[in-house]
Every structure is written in C-alpha cells, then in structure tokens.
Amino acid sequence: xxxxxxxxxxxxxxxxxxxxxxxxxxxxxxxxxxxxxxxxxxxxxxxxxxxxxxxxxxxxxxxxxxxxxxxxxxxxxxxxxxxxxxxxxxxxxxxxxxxxxxxxxxxxxxxxxxxxxxxxxxxxxxxxxxxxxxxxxxxxxxxxxxxxxxxxxxxxxxxxxxxxxxxxxxxxxxxxxxxxxxxxxxxxxxxxxxxxxxxxxxxxxxxxxxxxxxxxxxxxxxxxxxxxxxxxxxxxxxxxxxxxxxxxxxxxxxxxxxxxxxxxxxxxxxxxxxxxxxxxxxxxxxxxxxxxxxxxxxxxxxxxxxxxxxxxxxxxxxxxxxxxxxxxxxxxxxxxxxxxxxxxxxxxxxxxxxxxxxxxxxxxxxxxxxxxxxxxxxxxxxxxxxxxxxxxxxxxxxxxxxxxxxxxxxxxxxxxxxxxxxxxxxxxxxxxxxxxxxxxxxxxxxxxxxxxxxxxxxxxxxxxxxxxxxxxxxxxxxxxxxxxxxxxxxxxxxxxxxxxxxxxxxxxxxxxxxxxxxxxxxxxxxxxxx
Amino acid sequence: xxxxxxxxxxxxxxxxxxxxxxxxxxxxxxxxxxxxxxxxxxxxxxxxxxxxxxxxxxxxxxxxxxxxxxxxxxxxxxxxxxxxxxxxxxxxxxxxxxxx
Numbered sequence: 001x002x003x004x005x006x007x008x009x010x011x012x013x014x015x016x017x018x019x020x021x022x023x024x025x026x027x028x029x030x031x032x033x034x035x036x037x038x039x040x041x042x043x044x045x046x047x048x049x050x051x052x053x054x055x056x057x058x059x060x061x062x063x064x065x066x067x068x069x070x071x072x073x074x075x076x077x078x079x080x081x082x083x084x085x086x087x088x089x090x091x092x093x094x095x096x097x098x099x100x101x102x103x104x105x106x107x108x109x110x111x112x113x114x115x116x117x118x119x120x121x122x123x124x125x126x127x128x129x130x131x132x133x134x135x136x137x138x139x140x141x142x143x144x145x146x147x148x149x150x151x152x153x154x155x156x157x158x159x160x161x162x163x164x165x166x167x168x169x170x171x172x173x174x175x176x177x178x179x180x181x182x183x184x185x186x187x188x189x190x191x192x193x194x195x196x197x198x199x200x201x202x203x204x205x206x207x208x209x210x211x212x213x214x215x216x217x218x219x220x221x222x223x224x225x226x227x228x229x230x231x232x233x234x235x236x237x238x239x240x241x242x243x244x245x246x247x248x249x250x251x252x253x254x255x256x257x258x259x260x261x262x263x264x265x266x267x268x269x270x271x272x273x274x275x276x277x278x279x280x281x282x283x284x285x286x287x288x289x290x291x292x293x294x295x296x297x298x299x300x301x302x303x304x305x306x307x308x309x310x311x312x313x314x315x316x317x318x319x320x321x322x323x324x325x326x327x328x329x330x331x332x333x334x335x336x337x338x339x340x341x342x343x344x345x346x347x348x349x350x351x352x353x354x355x356x357x358x359x360x361x362x363x364x365x366x367x368x369x370x371x372x373x374x375x376x377x378x379x380x381x382x383x384x385x386x387x388x389x390x391x392x393x394x395x396x397x398x399x400x401x402x403x404x405x406x407x408x409x410x411x412x413x414x415x416x417x418x419x420x421x422x423x424x425x426x427x428x429x430x431x432x433x434x435x436x437x438x439x440x441x442x443x444x445x446x447x448x449x450x451x452x453x454x455x456x457x458x459x460x461x462x463x464x465x466x467x468x469x470x471x472x473x474x475x476x477x478x479x480x481x482x483x484x485x486x487x488x489x490x491x492x493x494x495x496x497x498x499x500x501x502x503x504x505x506x507x508x509x510x511x512x513x514x515x516x517x518x519x520x521x522x523x524x525x526x527x528x529x530x
Numbered sequence: 531x532x533x534x535x536x537x538x539x540x541x542x543x544x545x546x547x548x549x550x551x552x553x554x555x556x557x558x559x560x561x562x563x564x565x566x567x568x569x570x571x572x573x574x575x576x577x578x579x580x581x582x583x584x585x586x587x588x589x590x591x592x593x594x595x596x597x598x599x600x601x602x603x604x605x606x607x608x609x610x611x612x613x614x615x616x617x618x619x620x621x622x623x624x625x626x627x628x629x630x
Contacts, residue, residue, distance in 0.1 A: 082568040213582025229577035271605035278597040
C-alpha cells in the first residue's frame with residue numbers, strides 16, 4: 001500500500017465515523033424547525049462546550065495560525081488567548097446569557113428574528129440576515145479553500161484541489177442536510193476531542209525527536225532570536241489589541257456562534273462552559289502556535305502555498321501521523337463550515353424567505369406616495385409582496401428549502417474557492433470585522449430600553465457602509481491625511497467602525513422616538529426565566 | 531446555591547438597587563483586569579527563556595488559568611449581575627404559547 005493510500009484511508013475512515021454520528025443524530029431529530037436548528041435547546045456542558053469550541057476553530061488553528069507564527073513569531077497565541085479565552089468569554093455572558101434568557105422566553109431561533117420582533121420590523125430582521133450572509137459566504141469559502149489545499153499537500157498533488165475541496169463540501173452537505181444541529185454538535189464534539197488529542201501528540205512527537213522544548217527553543221534563539229522577545233515586527237500593542245477586540249466581537253455575531261447562545265439546556269451549562277473557556281483555549285492554541293514558531297528554528301522548508309504544520313510533521317514524524325493530523329485539521333474546517341451552513345440556511349429561510357411569504361398572505365396596505373421615503377417604502381413593500389406571492393408555499397416546502405439553502409450556499413462557496421483571491425488570514429479578517437460592526441448595536445438593544453428602530457438602522461447600516469468602504473475602496477490621501485487606509489493613528493479601521501456603530505445607534509435613538517409596535521419589554525428578563 | 535438565591539433576592543429589592551449596581555461595577559472592573567493582563571505588557575521586548583519557553587508564554591498560560599478561576603468565582607457569586615432585571619414590575623409575563 002502506498003503512502004497516499006494510507007493517508008486517504010485515514011481521512012476517509014474519519015469521515016465515515018463522523019457521518020455515522022450524523023445518521024444516529026438524524027434518527028433522534030424530529031421534524032420541527034426548533035429541533036432541526038437548535039436541537040430543541042437541550043445541550044449539556046460537554047456538547048455545548050465542544051460544539052462552540054470546535055465551531056470557533058477553523059483552518060486557522062492548524063494552518064493559517066501556525067503559518068503566521070512560523071513567519072512572525074509566536075505572539076499570536078497571546079492574541080488568541082485574549083480574544084477567544086477572555087473577551088469572548090465575557091461576551092459569552094454579556095450577550096450569550098442575555099440572549100439565552102430572551103430566547104427561552106420568546107422562542108427565537110435567530111438573531112434577526114429576535115431583533116425584528118423587539119423592534120417590530122421585518123426589514124430589520126431581513127437586513128441583519130442579509131448582512132450576516134454577506135460576511136459568512138467568504139468565510140465558508142475560506143474553509144473550503146483550506147480543505148482543498150490540505151488534501152493537495154497531503155497527497156503531493158495526486159488529488160487535485162477541486163476534488164479535495166469538492167469532496168469535503170459534498171460530505172458536509174450530506175450530513176448537515178440530514179441531521180441538523182444535533183448531528184452537527186455531536187460531530188463537533190468528536191472533532192474537538194480529536195483535534196486536542198492530536199495536536200498534543202504532534203508536539204510530544206516532534207519535541208522528543210529534537211530533544212525537548214529547551215533544545216527546540218535554543219535552536220529558535222539561534223535562527224530567529226527576535227521571535228523570543230515579546231512584541232516587535234508585526235506585533236505592536238495596537239495590532240494585538242485591535243485584532244483581539246474586533247475578532248472577539250465579530251465572533252459573537254457569526255451566525256453559527258450566535259445561534260449557540262440559544263441552545264443551552266440550563267444556566268448551569270452556560271456557567272460551566274464560561275469557566276472552562278480560557279483553559280481550553282490555552283490547551284489548544286499554545287501547542288499549535290508554538291509548533292509553528294519552533295518549526296522556524298528547525299529550518300523546515302514550506303512548499304509554496306503549503307502549510308508549516310504538515311511540513312514539520314513530514315520531516316519528524318511518520319506519514320500516517322501527518323495524515324491523522326491533516327484529518328484533524330479537516331475536522332476543524334468541517335466543524336466550522338457545517339455549523340455555518342446550518343445557521344446560514346436558518347437565516348435564509350426564517351429571516352429572508354418566511355417573512356416575505358408571510359407578507360404576501362397578509363395583503364398589507366401600501367404606504368402613500370406623499371414623500372420620497374414613502375415612495376421608496378412603497379416600492380420595496382410592493383416588490384416583497386410580489387416575491388412572496390411567487391414563493392408562497394406550505395411548511396413542508398420550508399423544511400425542504402432549509403436543506404436546499406445548505407446545498408446552494410455550499411456549492412456557491414465551493415465554486416468561489418476555486419479562484420479565491422488573497423490569503424486565508426486576509427479573507428478571514430475581513431469577515432470578522434464585518435460581523436464586529438453588528439455587535440455593539442445588538443448589545444445596546446439588549447440592555448438599553450430607549451433604543452429605537454431608527455437607531456438600530458442607523459447604527460447597522462452606517463457602520464457597514466464605513467467598514468465595506470474601507471475594505472473595498474483603495475486608500476487615498478486627501479490634504480496630507482490618508483483616508484480609507486487600514487488604520488487611523490495606528491489603530492485598525494474595524495475599531496473605528498465599531499465606535500461609529502455605537503455612536504449612531506445611541507445618538508439616533510436619542511433623537512427619535514419609538515413607534516407603537518416597538519416592544520422594549522421583550523428584552524427585559526428576570527430570574528424567573530430559569 | 532444559597533449564595534445565589536440571596537443575591538437574586540437582594541436584586542429584586544428596590545432599596546438594594548445601588549448595591550447591585552456596585553456589584554456589577556466591581557465585576558466589570560475585575561473582567562477588565564483579567565483582560566488587560568492576559569498579555570504581559572510589562573515583559574514587552576523581554577526574551578528570557580524559562581524551562582524551554584519564553585517567560586511571557588508562561589505568564590500567559592498561568593494568567594489564563596487564573597482567568598478560569600475568576601470566571602468560576604463569577605458563576606458562583608456574581609451570576610445574573612447586570613443581565614437579569616432588577617425590577618420585577620418591568621418584567622414581561624412569560625408567553626404561554628410559542629409559535630413553533
């Protein structure tokens with residue numbers, strides 16, 4: 001048996017196991033939307049912890065991150081710890097616990113649904129879903145690209161990129177469409193445990209081959225002494241803080257993470273998860289990122305478009321072990337992508353499709369043409385009603401559409417991944433920052449009863465326009481000041497966008513009054529919800 | 531458990547409103563300290579190696595352990611602060627039916 005056969009056998013065997021779990025979960029899933037998307041809010045500590053954890057991890061854990069520490073030094077582990085271990089944990093309480101309480105009380109399944117109901121606005125619901133899908137798409141594409149590259153690297157090009165990425169995509173479509181949230185969470189749990197186990201085994205194997213951590217670090221001190229000193233190069237305090245803050249806030253608004261705020265069985269589950277969070281982050285990222293940095297000292301050569309972790313494993317461990325670690329990396333990608341597909345589909349069907357079809361059933365009265373705003377609203381509403389009439393259907397078709405949404409989303413992002421521009425990190429950072437723009441308006445809405453619908457629209461639209469302009473419009477210098485660049489006064493533009501979102505949400509809310517159908521009391525929850 | 535029950539009782543009591551505010555502020559401050567020192571800024575540009583790893587990596591690992599303990603303490607003694615409503619009158623009655 002050749003090496004390639006063994007390697008593909010390990011990856012394939014792992015995928016069959018994950019699929020088997022998906023099928024068992026499917027047999028336990030009943031046909032309601034709440035069960036398909038949220039497993040009827042029944043997750044215990046281990047499953048919630050690992051499904052959230054595995055969902056957070058991505059191609060970046062095994063590939064992008066170690067590549068960065070290989071090139072720039074290991075400080076990224078500090079960024080990761082602060083971001084995922086601490087800021088995200090605090091937001092887990094501030095946003096997550098609050099959303100959990102509100103979701104328990106009112107039965108919400110998505111963020112858009114929660115905000116749309118509170119502010120009496122279907123348009124807001126649709127807007128939040130549309131923005132989320134816009135940022136989710138490149139991120140799913142990134143995962144598929146990573147999967148394809150991993151398989152190309154593993155098989156030395158014997159399996160071409162499109163077959164690798166396509167195979168992973170097809171496999172995910174099947175088990176997400178079949179088993180829903182329960183299957184996704186159970187496979188995530190398996191994937192999380194596999195990743196954690198293998199990264200430690202990898203570190204142990206390599207360190208014992210080179211003579212322990214002291215020897216590995218000593219070699220790093222010879223080749224790249226700068227890597228051992230905290231900071232320097234890419235790592236400025238501004239970079240560390242900007243990255244950690246914008247990504248941590250962005251993570252909470254990613255559909256697949258935000259939806260997990262609704263699924264805990266009890267408060268006890270939320271509490272245990274919070275306390276275990278920082279430890280879990282250290283356990284995974286410190287070894288993974290140190291391995292990337294040590295590889296620089298070991299003089300590992302990374303092939304063009306390749307990744308440092310498989311390269312260092314190939315040099316110091318057995319071929320089957322490299323294959324197992326690559327399988328774990330594929331697990332990391334799948335555990336993010338499957339959840340993204342499921343959540344993306346729920347946003348698509350519940351927040352975009354259903355409101356439009358409901359509208360057609362209601363036969364709403366169109367606003368007068370008196371003003372420009374009236375005319376715009378009139379034509380938007382008219383368009384929505386005619387689309388709704390076109391799409392109107394029974395509930396059965398909605399369940400089918402949810403699955404069709406999974407298929408369409410995954411296929412499009414796979415096609416996009418074939419010619420994806422830019423590096424993994426650049427694409428990923430763009431999506432995280434885009435989601436981060438939503439976080440502060442949502443927090444304001446959850447905690448401040450004076451927030452108005454217009455305030456929400458201003459905060460969300462204003463910050464998205466600001467952020468997207470900075471991503472897509474090239475930087476220009478006007479009167480000696482660079483605008484639309486990547487930073488102002490050395491701080492990332494994503495942070496300025498977040499500040500703008502806060503300012504607009506609060507400012508416009510203060511200047512406007514709530515309409516009669518905005519229900520601030522929706523978000524007031526007491527201890528009785530437990 | 532008893533501690534929690536007491537905490538929530540005081541929060542329902544209007545006269546103790548300032549106390550729960552004070553508690554929330556204290557926890558927020560603690561969270562800020564936990565976040566602020568996850569990166570050992572005082573070791574900036576330091577490259578001391580201890581037991582095979584840079585000292586700043588050890589600090590980070592230890593600090594994250596401490597963060598876990600702090601979060602655990604919060605779930606025991608501070609849970610609910612700032613999130614659950616202090617005023618029972620403002621709380622909406624639970625809805626009897628859900629739409630799906």
